[in-house]
Amino acid sequence: MTNQNAAVYPSHPPEPIMRLMNSLLPRLLRTPLAGGARKQFMVLGFNGRKSGRRFTITVSAHLIDEVLYALAGSVWTVNFRGGGPADILYDGKTKPDRRAHRGPRGGGRIVPPLRDGVRVSRAQRMMGVKFRDPRVPTLEEFRAAVVENNFVAIRFTPA
Numbered sequence: 001m002t003n004q005n006a007a008v009y010p011s012h013p014p015e016p017i018m019r020l021m022n023s024l025l026p027r028l029l030r031t032p033l034a035g036g037a038r039k040q041f042m043v044l045g046f047n048g049r050k051s052g053r054r055f056t057i058t059v060s061a062h063l064i065d066e067v068l069y070a071l072a073g074s075v076w077t078v079n080f081r082g083g084g085p086a087d088i089l090y091d092g093k094t095k096p097d098r099r100a101h102r103g104p105r106g107g108g109r110i111v112p113p114l115r116d117g118v119r120v121s122r123a124q125r126m127m128g129v130k131f132r133d134p135r136v137p138t139l140e141e142f143r144a145a146v147v148e149n150n151f152v153a154i155r156f157t158p159a
Helices: 015-028 075-080 120-127 139-148
Strands: 008-010 041-047 054-060 062-064 067-072 084-090 093-102 129-131 152-158
Touching (some): 008 139, 015 041, 041 067, 054 075, 075 084
Antiparallel strands (some): 041 054, 041 084, 062 067, 067 152, 084 093, 093 152
């Protein structure tokens, strides 16, 4: 359950919009028509850890020190416990054979760095979260929210 009293909490569009976005975005992100969205989102392709079923999902992309990360609090992240292979579509380019490393719940390098001057609405949209207050939360508030909302970071490196 999402704790909306935390300074940062997950925010997703309604389910019908999510389904529409998940079907359209992977196609759109392969084209120049996506514009700046090509650097804000990435498409992950991976096989289920137990089922072996192929999954393709669209997530917010975070480029930190030239390494791609996804910030999530969803169950699909368990597929990357102990690392696992993934294909990534980012900035219009497919990056096959990436190694995905799932950080521990509440630990690691989960808190994305936000520079001064980033608009609150843009920061929220980039991260797929909402802020309780009309300002960018402090590092301590982010860390508390990571633990409270079970956010994990998935780091993607060349295999």
